[in-house]
Every structure is written in C-alpha cells, then in structure tokens.
Amino acid sequence: MVSRGIRQIQFTVSVSWRRRVRIGVLVVLVFAGLAIAALEKYRSSESFAFWTRGYEKISPILDPVRERTRRWVMTALKLNDLWAAEAEKDRLSRELAQSKLQNDLLFEQLGRLQRLSGLGRWAAPPQLRFVPADVTGLITSDESMLLTINRGRADGIGARDPVVALKGLVGLIRSVQEHTAQVQAITDPMSVVGAATRDTRARGALYGRGRNKPLEFLPENEVENFNVGSRLITSRFENSNFPKGITIGVIEKRDLNLYGIPVGVVRSAVAFDTLEEVLVIVPNDSDRDDQTTASLGAIRIVMPTGDELANETTVTLAGSIPTTGTLHTLGMTTQTLRNMQMTTKTLQALKHTTSTLRSTKPTTGTARAIKPTTSTLRRAASTTSTSTRRRDSATTATRRRSQPRPEATP
C-alpha cells in the first residue's frame, strides 16, 4: 500500500517536472528570440556582421540551387515564348485567311466599281437621265434572250426605254414591273435597230439573229458601200427608240442573206453572257409625259471614250474613281467601305469629290450644244401623240424583215 502510494507520487512529480521543462525551454527560447530581435534592432552593426557570417555559411548550399532554378525558369520562359509565338502564328494564319477572303471580296467590289465608274462616264442632256441597274437574270430560249434587271416602274423606267452597257447598246425595255424589268437584247430575232457606220455614214437596219449569233446589218441602199471593220452606231432617226451615237458593234465581214442581198455580219460590242451592270436611259420624271424614248433619236449622248473601254478589265484603285451616284448605286457608304477594312488611302481614292462630279457632268456649253432645238421637241411632242404607231415600230420592223427586200429603214 505504501509502495503503491510512493509510485503514484513519483509519477505525479515526473509529469509535472516534464511539463515544467517544456515550459522552461519555451520561455528560454522565446526570450532568446526576443533578445536576438532586440540586438538586431538596437545593435545592428554587430548583429549584422554576425548575420553575414551565418549567411556566408549557408550561401554555398543555396547558390547552386538558385542558379539552377534561374536557368530552369529562363528555359521555361523561353518555352512559354515559343508557345506564345506558336499561338501568334495560328492567330496570324487565321487573320491572313480572313484577309485573303476579304481581299477577294474587295477585288470583286472593285471590279464592280470599275465597271460602274465606266457607266458613270456616260453623259446625257438634261432631258435624260441614267438609271443604273444590275442584271439579275437571263431568260433564254433557242433564239431569244431577255435580261432581267433589278429596276422597274418605281425607278421611273418605262417600256421601250433604251438600255446600254459600258461598251455599247444592249437593247430595249420590253416589260416593266414595279421593281424589275425585262430587257430585249439586240440579238433577239424580234429586235431591229436603226444603225449607221461611223466612217461612211451608211445607214441601214440591224437585225438580231438569235442568241450567240452575230447581228446582221442590212444597208438602206443595197448598193451602198460599207467597210469591213467599220463601227456601227445608232443612227439619227427622230422616231428612233435610241439616242444617236451609241456604239452597237463592228462589221466583221460581208455576206449575203437568204435573198442574196449583201449584208454585214456584225459582232456586238457588248458581251451579253457576261453582262452584269447596265444603264437604262429614261427621260426625267418631270418630262416623262412629253419626252418619250421614241423621240430620242434627235438626242446625242456621250459614251465613255475608247481608252476607258480599253481599261475596263484592268482593276486598279487608281483607275477607278467612282462617283457618288455610283457608290449609291452600289449601296455603299463611306462607313461600309471602312467596314471592309479599306485603308485610308483607298478610301481617299474612292472618295467622291466635286471635281469628279463636275467632270462627269456635261458642261453648260456641251449641254446647250446637244440640247434639242425647239422644233425638234415640237416634232417629238407630235410623235408622242401618235404613240401607238411608235410603239409598234419594232413589230413593223420585224414584218419588214420577213419581206424579200427591205423597203424602209427603222
């Protein structure tokens, strides 16, 4: 019993003693730390020297690790740069593909601008105006060919208004809807156009012979001379549907028709299969009632020059400065062009200026020179009253074609 009590007392003392030792060590270490901190603060020179010696002892252990770590990190950073470069390359590749696509679209737009800017160089007297239109469809049969355009009655277009393209005559408006119209091409077998050679002024009728076939020029006088290679233009007939001076085509060779009459085989100046934009020549709205297309034969309009036609297929920024009208025709605004990411230089090249507009408009003198006289207008007014006769002119011409010998010119 006594020995058990002594063991219990020894155990209690032992536990208490260990706890005291732990607390004592803690207190000693804490006070030591505080003392060192105080020395570091208040006896900095001596303690710093002591600390430096300790640092120099540990540095040989740490320096290789630091150096190796630095090298690894630098290698990793280089790899990171490589990955970034790879990502940049992918991004640039995507941008390049996108730019190529945009470039193609832009090139297409520029080609269109080029064509329309050529159309914009057509000039007309104040009685007439040009309505640009896109060819949106083609209705063909074995022989005939009708072009569908995206302008109609809402744009002031009427039946039998002449239609031209950049290089020359296209045909007549055959039927008109509210927003579309059909154009009868001059190659249509139902088409007859009064024409004359530019050089010898030999007049005659130009008949359509069907799609993809050459036109046939039948001189007014069968013994009248015409040269192969002559350029045909619309002739001056007051009751003609077409203003005079529009290029039709070139006589390629002489031939005899079914009745043995000498005719000229004519290649049209317009490529109908690749035609995209046309101009419809319409009287101004205010003069619509008085001025009809049937009286346009007395009016001369100015076509683009040969140089401009020669450069038509060359799509260059410098060569195409479209007018505001052309841009509006395209539905393009400056903001649209900016959206196409065109450069400022390109925008400036395309920007409409007043001088451009003035250069495309006839001067007052020119307008006066080509302005029909009062007598001409009166005659035109008289022909307006007999509209039925005029509107059947094409039918009459067709009937003439079926006769063995032409007796009248269109």
Next chain:
Amino acid sequence: MIRFIIIMGLFLFLGLQIEAGVLPQVESLLHNDRLELLLSLRLLALGAVIAGMMRGEIPGMLTGLIAALLAGFSMQYGWLGAGIVSFTAIGYLAGLLARHFRLNGLFFRWFAIFFLLVVERMIFFGVRWFFWRDNLLSMPWPGMVLTGLVGTILYVVLSRLLKKNLYAIDAEA
C-alpha cells in the same frame, strides 16, 4: 528517435532549398502576384509543426529553433529573432495541441497545421512590429493552405513510417 532526427534533418534541408532557394528565384523571374501567393510555402515552419505534433513539445521547439536559424540566416536580416520566437512557439503549440486532441482524420490534421501556420505568422509579425514597427502582416493564404496539405500528407506518411503517433507517447507517459 534517430530515424526521426534524420528524416527531419532531410526535411529541413529540402525545405531550406525550396523555400530559400527555389521559390524566391521563381517569384522574382515570373513577376506574378497570384503565383507569388501560391508559392509562399512555409516549409521550415511546417517542420516545427510536424515535429511538435509527432514527438511532442521539446522536439518541436528544437526543430523550430533549427528552422528559424536556417530561415533567419538565409533570407533577410532582421528575421532571425522573430523567427526563433514564432517557430519555437508553434513547435510547442503543436505538441500541446497533439497532446490534448486526437488528430484523427485528414481534415482535422490539415486544419490544425493551417491554424498553427497562421499563428506562426501572427507571432512573427507581432515580434517584428514590437521591435521594428513595420507593417508587414500579410497572410499568403493560398501558400498556407498548400503548406497545410503538404503537412497533412507528410504527417500521414511519417506516422506510418515511424509507426508512432504522439498520443502513443502520451499513453506511455
């Protein structure tokens, strides 16, 4: 005991290499604040905590003293005294905590280590403020959470390796 001393010596050596050699270089070269918080591991302090939790207060305090000497002489002048106070204090607190609580389960072990690391930071900056009046109390929480995870794993591995927990010693006592 010999095995434990060798293991803790290795741990402190590696902890010194990582905490004083590798991490400052990485932080200085990458210049990333988030990464700096993530890389603020407290491995030397963790040595004191592990030793205290597995072997009691005295081994914890002695390990903390060695860790404080290593950290104080390798990092920056003025950290030695505060390091000795804070490291030995958490070594003692780790032993005391393990003596009074059976730290079964990973979460409780992680929480205990994390709590002790927070206390160490507070003691350290308290001492620094007391003497130097600097205002550097910053808690690298992500780094301390990661350090807690490392300590938990290390605790599990070492307790299985040494086949002894603190409460076994306590039971002997």
